[in-house]
Amino acid sequence: AQTVTQSQPEMSVQEAETVTLSCTYDTSESNYYLFWYKQPPSRQMILVIRQEAYKQQNATENRFSVNFQKAAKSFSLKISDSQLGDTAMYFCAFMAMNRDDKIIFGKGTRLHILP
């Protein structure tokens, strides 16, 4: 069974700083997707970024980028030039590309951006 672990329950950083959120996962699958979702106080779940396991290049979306280390089963999220609007809960998620298309979520990291 797949598992997703986020080892940082809560983090705080100053506005404009760079912050990295950690995520590790365990799987025996070779083809899979990894995601980071953001949940602001509004409760809406928002897809931030996704990474296909077969791609070596790390995904980037504006100020958000990932460091995908497949051998180490690590998938960290870097937020550059952090903004107050980045304050949210962040969930790492895993999905195997097989008929069982279930997403497994980590327990989340609560990120506070301080003014």
Added chain:
Amino acid sequence: DAGITQSPRHKVTETGTPVTLRCHQTENHRYMYWYRQDPGHGLRLIHYSYGVKDTDKGEVSDGYSVSRSKTEDFLLTLESATSSQTSVYFCAIRTSGRWEQFFGPGTRLTVL
């Protein structure tokens, strides 16, 4: 916005009563999912559907049933609500050929 609505958005009910939550989508997505979110657990899959009348169980399906009689609606039913089912419930969709899921706004359910 993937055209997903959930109703009701908030509900308070009593133990032992039946409850039905509705997820409605307007873009003809094939795959639909129900999750619950609880502190310390992240999101956990309850049931999902891969087409009309095609459903399967997720990680925490006990006490829940689902139905999908038409593409746009996916219903989650608690036959006899218990306090342990107090949670925030999210519906999600996935489009064929893509792997990411998009979520509805959530329903906060309180069972007294």
